[in-house]
Amino acid sequence: MSAPSRRAMLAQAGSMLALASTPGLAATGPEFPFPGGNGARPLAKDFPQKGSMVLQRSRPPLLETPFTDFDSGVFTPNEKFFVRWHWSVIPTEIDPASYRLKVHGQVERELSLSLSDLAGFERIEIAAVNQCSGNSRGFFEPRVAGAQWGNGGMGNARWTGVRLRDVLDKAGVKSGAVAARFSGLDQPAVSEGPWFRKSLNIDRARQPEVIIAYAMNGKPLPMLNGYPIRLVVPGWYSTYWIKTLNDIELLDAPDDNYWMKTAYLIPDTPHADIKPGQAGVTMVPINRMVPRSFITNLGAGAKLKARANATVRGLAMGGDCGVAKVEVSADGGQTWSDAKLGRDEGPYSFRQWTAKIGMPAAGAATLAVRCINTKGEVQPDKANWNPSGFMRNVVERLPVTVI
Amino acid sequence: MAAAAMAAAAMAAPAPVFKSQTIELPADAAGFPDGPNVKAVTQNCLACHSADMVLDQPLLPRATWAAEVTKMRNVYKAPINDADAALIVDYLAATHSPP
Structure with missing residues (x-):
């Protein structure tokens, strides 16, 4: 079994990179591998009651959870929970006594x-x-x-x-x-x-x-x-x-x-x-959500040992029902094996999963993960497209290096 | 739906305690980089949102930027006059469009 290197874990999906430790300095954040680029984002640490977040927009606030945080468990900490407002005039003062x-x-x-x-x-x-x-x-x-x-x-x-x-x-x-x-x-x-x-x-x-x-x-x-x-x-x-x-x-x-x-x-x-x-x-x-699943313990470019079992871990969601099954692949989705599901927190929760998958000979490889929900819906192999960019749930693929 | 009813379990948790809260939001992290008509962009667009909302977008063709500016005016009622709207579209096309 090959444990991912510390470096690989830090180089999370979309290269979650160096955190600046000096308060007040703009910290380097992830560079998302978006088609056509422009995926680099800073980290923001100065939003009230929030930890270090990917800064998508200062005003109105649009803050993304750094993907590495999803590996810490099935519940997202409040201070790392994403933030999205539509208008810039948002409440900054709440008096509970007069709230109605x-x-x-x-x-x-x-x-x-x-x-x-x-x-x-x-x-x-x-x-x-x-x-x-x-x-x-x-x-x-x-x-x-x-x-x-x-x-x-x-x-x-x-x-x-x-x-x-x-x-x-x-x-x-x-x-x-x-x-x-x-x-x-x-x-x-x-x-x-x-x-x-x-x-x-x-x-x-x-x-x-x-x-x-x-x-x-x-x-x-x-x-x-x-x-x-x-x-x-x-x-x-x-x-x-x-x-x-x-x-x-x-x-x-x-x-x-x-x-x-x-x-x-x-x-x-x-x-x-x-x-x-x-x-x-x-x-x-738009209405109900659809199944999704993600690898959370490895990032793009993670180095894994050849001809050994790698431990892969992540989160899945069924959408508007529970997770029936999570499958993982070490060959880009040609063959699949079952992951082990973690504790069931209810049909609308994330479900953590783990798997040990055999890695091929040295070279480039692509890991993949897919969720099948309790309605029998499986994540599609081909990405959807619509003009507003909604409801993406294509099977996630992660390029890794086998050494 | 039975599953949903089971998921929503009644609890014996203590009553919530609500306290007065006040927050201060940080200043915008970035402004608009220099470019043709940046003054019109800064004067109009920053009234409602920070610059990174624009700067984080993919490179978009002029027609798409024109549609975005129109949407800001017609749907979100941004008080941008015709002359400034044209200047803003020129800036976006010059600085944030595919080559």
């Missing part, structure tokens, strides 16, 4: 709930992956505009909160309500700009796993992750997980606001995959 969550629209009783009111509902805990719709967008080819994420626009946490359904029941949803629309304290930078608001149809909103969370991994949410409360929609992309949630409006017609009707749309095709320029495609709001 309003529930209005098609309800029998309008509510204005304090945080203590919310704490009075039954407490629920659920492990769930939160992943940006555009996670891994930088790998799209041809490239598309948008946040140029590597693979770290995702994280997994144990969320604690109360069922959305219980709050809706307290308000009494009228029979004519078709959707619940959520908004938070972030505001458009320009007053006429579209407020960031997202909706779930009423059946989705009432599913028992959808919660209003006030804690992640047993601690309060970091401000940049939505303190004091955010929506958690297990199995669905994070565009629905509204941060600093302060307003729920029950609608009597489908939501036609910009963020539902125009933005965050995917082609209604298998894998949300179309050809660049393809016409006549029906577009629908």
Whole structure:
């Protein structure tokens, strides 16, 4: 068995490189191997309540989890959890005493709930992956505009909160309500700009796993992750997980606001995959996540011993259901063998996996990993493409050197 | 869905404690590099977002940059006048487009 060298582990997927140790200096970060380049990013250490993060954008903050951090376990530490805001006017001050969550629209009783009111509902805990719709967008080819994420626009946490359904029941949803629309304290930078608001149809909103969370991994949410409360929609992309949630409006017609009707749309095709320029495609709001898996203990260019077993470890997710199986390959995906699955934290969580795979003779080799979820869906061998760069879940491949 | 119901287990955890919080966000890490019309770019674009939002994009053709600027004006309501919009597209095409 060949343990990866310390150097190889530090040279994580996309060359996670030298950390500058002097505070205040811009630290060198990863250089993502994006098609066409421009993948170098600095590390930022000066965002409040956050550790060292890949700086994708200062304002509004867009911070990516350094990929090496995913090797530390199945839950992503709060201070390393990715951050993404749409508008630059974001809450920097929270007074819990005056904070209110309003529930209005098609309800029998309008509510204005304090945080203590919310704490009075039954407490629920659920492990769930939160992943940006555009996670891994930088790998799209041809490239598309948008946040140029590597693979770290995702994280997994144990969320604690109360069922959305219980709050809706307290308000009494009228029979004519078709959707619940959520908004938070972030505001458009320009007053006429579209407020960031997202909706779930009423059946989705009432599913028992959808919660209003006030804690992640047993601690309060970091401000940049939505303190004091955010929506958690297990199995669905994070565009629905509204941060600093302060307003729920029950609608009597489908939501036609910009963020539902125009933005965050995917082609209604298998894998949300179309050809660049393809016409006549029906577009629908992005929704459920799909299976993915990653190697976390080795980086690109890791050196592994020839004709020996290498230990490979990583994370997998089923999407909107559990992980049934993870398979690994040492020959770029021609032959596969089963990985051993770690502890099951629930269907919406990351699942850690480990495998020992036999390495070939010395030379270049390509490791690959794929997840099959409990619905029988397997990660596709070919990358999808759509104009917004959403829903990437191609089988991940990692070039290594066998010595 | 049964699996979902089982995953969401009721807990006997202590009630949450909420404290007042105030944060300060860091200054923008980067500005726009020199180029034709950089003044128009700086004066308009930085009102809503930092420069790295643009600088981190792949090299995009002029038409794509023009569409992005149009989107900033029409969708996000950035108050950019016609003359400045043209200057901004020129800057982006000159500094951040494929050769």
